Amino acid sequence: MGVVYTNNNSKKYFIIGGIVGIIVIVSVVLFFLLSGNNNEGTLKDFYTLISEKKYDEMYDCISEESQKKYDKETFVTRNQNIYEGIEANQLSIEVLDEEDNQLTYQVKMNTVAGEVSFENKTTIEDDKIVWDDSFIFPDLTQNDKVRVSEDEANRGRILDRNGKMLAGQGEAYSVGLVRGKLNGENDYDQLAKLLSLTKESIQKTMSAAWIQDDSFVPLTTIPSDDTQLENQLLQIPGVQLNTVEVRSYPYGEITSHLTGYMQQVTAEDLEKHQGEGYTETSMIGRSGIEAAYEKQLKGTNGATISIVDENGSTKSTVATQEKQDGQDITLTIDIDLQKDLYQSFENDQSASVAMNPTNGEVLALVSTPSFDSNNFIYGFSTEEWDALNNDEAQPLTNRFRSTWVPGSTMKSITAAIGLETGSLDASKDFGAEMKWQKDSSWGDYYVTTLHAPNPNNLKNALIYSDNVYFAKAALEIGKDNLEKGYQSLKIGEDIPFELALTKSQYTSDSFDKDIQIADSGYGQGQILMNPVQMASIYSSFMNDGKMMTPHVVKSTETSVWAEPFSKKTTDEIKSDLIQVVEDSHGTAHSLKNSQFQLAAKTGTGEIKESQDDTTGTEIGWLSVASTDSSNPIVITTMVEDVKGRGGSGYVVDHVKQPLMSYLQR
Incomplete structure (x- = not known):
């Protein structure tokens, strides 16, 4: 008996034929789909080259017929001049339609004249773009030019x-x-x-x-x-x-x-x-x-x-x-006060900050010596630029941005921290001593002072600016309370201000040592203060303990930066600082006048290698405030190298005229 395969073979042929038919249909569909995708991809790739400013490569993407009409140099120069002249960027396209290899598409781009959007058409032949000038803008022909007319904005004043x-x-x-x-x-x-x-x-x-x-x-x-x-x-x-x-x-x-x-x-x-x-x-x-x-x-x-x-x-x-x-x-600046402070200290290396304590407005912001901004407009010769940069007084250095050893201006702050934390009794007599050390563990190190009042309580210590009192007070207040107080004053944090300022600092690896704590009490140790922040802190003594956020750009909004002290604390400090001016022994007594009641604290920060160093320099400070709530102002001034020039007294003498002129105005 033979084996018959007829029916099976027919079924097999039918299956194979079906598969071949599907492949043919899919191939045709894919051909047309991929053909369309290739055209769209070719166009998008071309616009990518425009975005990347690859004009040479763009020329390789246009059809042979187009290249006969436009040589490469002409093509590259024209495209570069136009696209870069209009400052084209963020180019994008969306293909709207395709028929017989002709694409209709929408172009969007940002330019020097804002966003540009238009509809255009182009033809793709053998994966190449049939290009002429209308590709750039539909109305553009080979003999036309693209003109950019600019109207320069006036810079704000x-x-x-x-x-x-x-x-x-x-x-x-x-x-x-x-x-x-x-x-x-x-x-x-x-x-x-x-x-x-x-x-x-x-x-x-x-x-x-x-x-x-x-x-x-x-x-x-x-x-x-x-x-x-x-x-x-x-x-x-x-x-x-x-x-x-x-x-x-x-x-x-x-x-x-x-x-x-x-x-x-x-x-x-x-x-x-x-x-x-x-x-x-x-x-x-x-x-x-x-x-x-x-x-x-x-x-x-x-x-x-x-x-x-x-x-x-x-x-x-x-x-x-x-x-x-x-x-x-x-700005919040009073140019007359700014000018007066500048002229008082123009021969010094100094920084002055004047502030309204009730709202944080900065009334003056001065750094001396200075430079003339006009010279940057007109330009410098090499000799002029070298002279400016090599000037030992460093006129390009902005001193109100920097931090400095605060000296005795820190004593008011130490006292306020002690009162606020309940760790200092304002009436306690620490005993008058011209030279003092805690115990023999300090070796040869002593805290010395120029004046030791009797009784040696807080008020007299501020009037006479007694270093020994505040060294003892700092140890009594203690490291933890001092650090808590510094943190409440935002010392060590970024200063919220329109111009970048170096932040004040108090920390060091040795702050847990008694000598460092004692020295910090009277403004030596490792403490560095920014003049703007110092003015803000002294403003709190005139503003019931509130430190307003300092600002130099005029605004209807004001904010509280910190509330480190109670009214009770600031009333005590304010009263004592008034006596620094009123009392004949006060270090700022020369500011006393019959018209205005002032509160002030002077300071002399020493910069030297060791306690026995006699070659170091001194920084003079003054923070002074009007107590008249109808005319509120605090001025903090720092002057470098006041040694042999009267110390902080030099600063007092030179702040007096600008302050009085402002108050009288």
């Missing part, structure tokens, strides 16, 4: 509390040359000398290919109020002075550490602030309020992107954005 301008728009002269009017090389020599430039740099500038004989070529900017220099320059044939607008600082050195200054942007700035409207010629705030409020002050430039034909006529507007001038920043 910096004003004092009464609206007086501390920084704003001013006028200067742009000094330039007209080559066709020059007499010869000798003019370069004379001009270089007057402008603190080199002859070579001027010649290099004047050799640029674009310069015609009648072209005005700017060289530098000078102040418009230097009449002598202006007359000397105009005597040189070919020199021309054009009035230009510049950032101006009317008070110069008096406010420069506060306002800060501006400089031309760097490559790093342009990268960091990409898409924010900065160009290679932009200026940017580099320090002080100019830097802290750069975004608000800068504003937003206006711009219009348009397509113009070969005759320069506008065909269409791609995008337009109105300019938004920068905001004015109003």
Whole structure:
């Protein structure tokens, strides 16, 4: 008997045929799907290259026919000039439709004139883009140009509390040359000398290919109020002075550490602030309020992107954005007080902070010596820049930002901590001693004082500024209570302020040792205080124990930074500080006057290698406050190197006039 396979084979053929049919159908579908995906992918890849500014690679992605119409150099130059000229960024596309390899798609991008969005069409051939100028903008043809017209925003002003301008728009002269009017090389020599430039740099500038004989070529900017220099320059044939607008600082050195200054942007700035409207010629705030409020002050430039034909006529507007001038920043500063404090200490290395104790408004913020912010606008010669940086007085150092040994101004704080924690009795007599040590374990180390009052209670110790009393008091208060008090005063924490400040500190590895605790009681040891924070703490003595958050930008909102002391504590400290002025033995007695009641504490911080070191320097301090609630003010001033110049008495003498002038106003 034979075996018959007919039925089985038919079934097998049917199954195989079915599989082949499915494969064919799937292949056809995949072909069309993948063809569409490839076209869309090709287009998106091209836009990715635009975003990455890879113009050479873009040229390799256009069709052979397109490459015949546009050589590579022309293509690369045109795309680069347009996309970078409009500052295109964040490009994205969405394919809306595809038919016969022609894609309809939506383009979105951010530009110097805001967001641009348009619908466009392109054809893909053999995975290449059929490209012409309309790919960039639908209305753009080969003979057209893309024009960007900018309307520069005015930078906001910096004003004092009464609206007086501390920084704003001013006028200067742009000094330039007209080559066709020059007499010869000798003019370069004379001009270089007057402008603190080199002859070579001027010649290099004047050799640029674009310069015609009648072209005005700017060289530098000078102040418009230097009449002598202006007359000397105009005597040189070919020199021309054009009035230009510049950032101006009317008070110069008096406010420069506060306002800060501006400089031309760097490559790093342009990268960091990409898409924010900065160009290679932009200026940017580099320090002080100019830097802290750069975004608000800068504003937003206006711009219009348009397509113009070969005759320069506008065909269409791609995008337009109105300019938004920068905001004015109003400070809490009283410029008259600022000026008085600066002029009192302009020959010193000092910092002064004036504050309203009831709301934390900073009325003056001074660092001396100083620099002139205007010089950063006009530029420095190499010699001028070197002189500024190598000045031993360090005029570029901002002293109100730094921390310093507080000396005896810390005694009021030690006393307040002791009273608040119940670990110090204000009436206790610690005994009058000119030289003291806890016990023999201190070896050769003694705490010494210049005055030892009798009875040696808190009030007299503050009046006479007795070191020994506060060394003993610190040990009685104890390490834990002192640290608790320092923490309640926010010492060691970041200072909430518009400008960055170095935070005060008290901790050290040896703070648990009796000598360090005793020294901290009268402001030596390892304590360093920032002048703004010191003014805030002394403000609490005038404000029922509340430390208001310090601020230098005007605001209707105020806040309490800390409440370290009760009214009972501050009433005691305030009463004693009044006696530091009123009592004839008080270290601030020279501030006494018949018009205003003042409370004050002086301090002298010693900086030396050892107790026996006689070559060290001294830092003089004064914190003084008006007790009149209708005219509240606290001034804290620190002056370096007062040794042999009257110590803290030097500071008292020089604060008196600015304070009295302010109170009388």
